[in-house]
Amino acid sequence: MRNQETLCLKDIFPAFDTNNVPIIFESSDLFAPYLSVAILSVLNTASDKANYDIVILSNEISKEDQRCLCKLAEGKSNFSIRFFDPTDLVQSYIDNARYSYLYLNYYRMSLPWILKHYTKVINLGVDVLVKRDIADLFNEDIGENYLGGVIDLGYQGRLTLDISPKELGMDTPTTYINADVLVFNLEKIRNGYTQEKLMQVWQDRQFRCAEQDTLNVVFQNNIHHFNLKWNVFPRKMSSEYDIMHASSETIAVWQRCLKNPYIIHFAAVPKPWQLPTVEFGVDWWIVAQHSPYYSIMLQHMCDYIEQHGEFEVIESRARKLLRKYAPRGSVRALLITKLCPKGSKQWCIMKKLYYAIYKDEHNPTSTKNIGG
DSSP states (O other), X not given: OOOBOOSOXXXXXXXXXXXXXXXXXXXOGGGHHHHHHHHHHHHHTOOTTSEEEEEEEOSOOOHHHHHHHHGGGTTOTTEEEEEEOOHXXXXXXXXXXXXXXXXXXXXXXXXHHHTTTOSOEEEEOTTEEEOSOHHHHHHSOOXXXXXXXXXXXXXXXXXXXXXXXXXXXXXXXXXXXXXXXXXXXXXHHHHHOOHHHHHHHHHHSOOSSHHXXXXXXXXXXXXXXXXXXXXXXXXXXXXXXHHXXXXXXXXXXXHHHTTSOSEEEOOSSSOTTTOTTSTTHHXXXXXXXXXXXXXXXXXXXXXXXXXXXXXXXXXXHHHHHHHHHSOTTSHHHHHHHHHSOTTSHHHHHHHHHHHHHSGGGGOTTSTTTSXX
């Protein structure tokens, strides 16, 4: 185990000389407990034939949290957990950014230049649960593509709901990928782009999904698509509604992937640490039992359920009414947008009226929303 409990490194190099599998996370103190579960899931599925080089990019993880996370790999000679603060390499972009509060996303966008001694890395979000050796993903050949990723099935559904296929200007919007399970061809990106060029695309466009949209737009024709099992959204989360509005073929593929996912991605809400009743929530908590944050996460879950109630995530009645009587692009939808633009006085009045009529639907203590 080669761990470094510091955020003061000026540079970072691969941890192992051979069979190095770099796995990069971006995190803060707030997400450290959930990051611990993601790391444990990598440990649980690892092979002794590979060396796992985990790098956590952050500028605010405390010394205590660093020690807790490093202990996860204690006694594992083929695991390294290190911390690196890349703020100096992205601060100028954050200072001038429209989305400065998304500073962790700037780390992801800048990976080729933060990790300049690496040629290829895996990048994961903290809300994943790995069920298969992550080295298999790393070793898949992505050719001369800039990225490897998994098609976002929720986005496929939203193309029929509230996102125009022309919105991003992609040649084939149905190939849009999710950004929380990625393989970066860092050397290829460095040879073809500058950090400034990538950041400029992000700053010039008002994207819905920040760096995810940017990566799709910039690299759209140079992305390797992995098996959908490498990034599976569970049922009983808000993303299920979007997926169920995709094509019947897409839904069928998603349902097959749910039977044997390689990576479960709790991309939407509620998270398993909020409500364990989401699909694969029990799997997540089985791993979480071995985290040093287990008791803290249990308390947070209880607090969440006490505050919000254990309710199913469903589409609101308001959205259903709009879908039915004013579908996107219709004359009615255009008229509503013109007469009641979001944030206007008229919009606020309509919102208050809606909640007055359907108050039980949004009351977490209502018997309509509580399981049982």
